[in-house]
Amino acid sequence: MDRLFAPAEAIIGRLSYTGKIFLLVVIFAIPVGFLWWQQFSLIQDDIQDAARERQGLEYLGRAIAVYEAIPRHRGLSQAVLNGDQKARGRLDATAQEVDAALQRLTADDAQDAFKTRKHAQMIADQWRRLQAEGDTLSPAESFERHTALIDEVHRLITHFADQAGLSVDEDITLSLLSRAVVEDLLMSAEYAGRMRGIATGLAAGAFDMQAFARLRSLSDALEGRLSDLRFRMEHALDDDPGIAARLNPPLKQADTALQGFVDYIRDKALGSSQVRLATDEVFDKGTAAIGAAMKLADETEAVLADQL
Known part of the structure; x- marks a missing residue:
């Protein structure tokens, strides 16, 4: 062992007192510098993740915005x-909204x-084809084509929420809020x-027994999603009174509006042998409920932005 350290001892023995002090400083500076660099790298990673x-x-x-506009066009x-045909003007105006929203989306450098x-771009292409063929489709075909397109938009949203790290953030509150919006609120x-x-189709004169079964199934599915939304949001808000104060009011409004729309459909379309729906009324009530949900999404996005 003595022979192993003999060369180092010989070198150190030749150093002056000042040289030995300098050597000790260098020896201690190496691990300190390494730890500092690691900490600096972690801070930079956090900054990049937040950006x-x-x-x-x-x-x-x-x-x-695209996800909200296409369903209005479907209805x-x-x-x-x-x-x-009285709804034609609103249909054309909504189509222009979808065009503008898709243009903003596809032009985004992100x-x-x-x-x-x-x-x-695939979503934009599918929308253009749907627009070109819209008047030649049956109501059922139009509904299915719109719904498939909306599903694609939701897949896009889910993908980049994961890619951006929003749904997997280390902060459990931010992660839960992101997932509540993407998985529960939007659905x-x-x-x-x-x-x-x-x-709306039933109110306009369509009669399809399968439509009633689908309304029942969708009513149950919506209530299930609302239950999931309440649970996830309440869990996210438990530990932060400030965020809770901001999000609880729009959460209650969205919950009340969506549940109210379910109750309205059950009463007017499913609760008796006669459909008691007016086209404008049912469309506007559904739009108001969805609008309340989108307001909650907007406020949650604002909260997330403030926390990053």
Whole structure:
């Protein structure tokens, strides 16, 4: 062992007192510098992650605008294709809203960061084909084509929420809020949108026994999603009174509006042998309920942005 350290002892023995002090400083500086660099790298990673999540939130807002507009077009299409030509003006105006929302989405540079450009462009192409063929489709075909397109938009939203780190954030509150919006709130809005479309078709004169079965199934599915939404949001808000104060009011409003729409459909379409629906009324009630859900989504996005 002495022979092993002999060369080092010889070198150190030749150093002056100042040289030995300098050597000790260097020896201790190496691990300290390494630890400092590791800490600096972690801080930089956190900054980059937060920037990526903020970018994801901005993209989320653009995608949700598409997700909200296409279901409105689906519902109005059911009215027009079932003979209610009074809804044509609202249908055309909503189509322009979808066009504008898709243009903002596909022009967003964030697509490259989240690898969504091809998916977003595919959605835009499918929308253009649906628009071109819209008046030639049966009500059932139109409904299914719209619904498939909405499902694609939701897949896009889910993908970039994961890519941006929103749904897997280390902060459990942020992760739960993100998942509550993407998995529960948006699907609750979509179930309400499907109910709105089917009920609008019934109000316009369509008669399909399967439509009543679908309304019952969707009513149950929406209530199930609302239960999941309440549980996840309450769990997320338990430990932060400030966030709870901001989100509890719009959460209650969305919950009340969506449940109220379910109750309305059950009363007017499922509660008796005669359908008691008016086209404008059922469409507007469904739209108001979905609007309350979207307000909750907007406020949750704002809270997430403030926390990043």
